[in-house]
Amino acid sequence: MKPQTLWTIVGTSTAVLSGVVARQSLKQTFRKGVFEPPINPDEDDVEWRQALLWGAASGMAVGMARIVGWKLASAGMRRTRRSRRGQRLLARLED
Incomplete structure (x- = not known):
């Protein structure tokens, strides 16, 4: 496996996972504090404000979580490349 392919898999999966976690935690926060998050904002019973x-809140939270996920994955890959054990693991994956 090419190093670029490995990075794409690791970075993308970390970003997607962090986005899902952020959205689910934001849903729970909204349910407890503000209102029930709309499933479909186009429905008649959903107010414009909601x-x-x-x-805005979900877009910002998911966007920030994806960036944090990419940065954490990048730092993890750098740490892995610096360690001897990580270099052996990456060498096996690249074959």
Whole structure:
């Protein structure tokens, strides 16, 4: 496996996972404090304020979580490449 392919797999999976976790935790926070997050903002019973607030909050939280996920994956890959054990593992994966 090429190093670029390995990085793409690790970085993307970390970013996706952190985005999912952020969205689920934001849903729980909204349910406890503000309102029930709208499943479909286009429904008639959803107010504009709720739809806009949920869209802005979830977009920002998921975007930030994805960036943090990419940065953590990048730092982990750098640490792995620096250690002897990590170099052996990466050599096996690259074959």
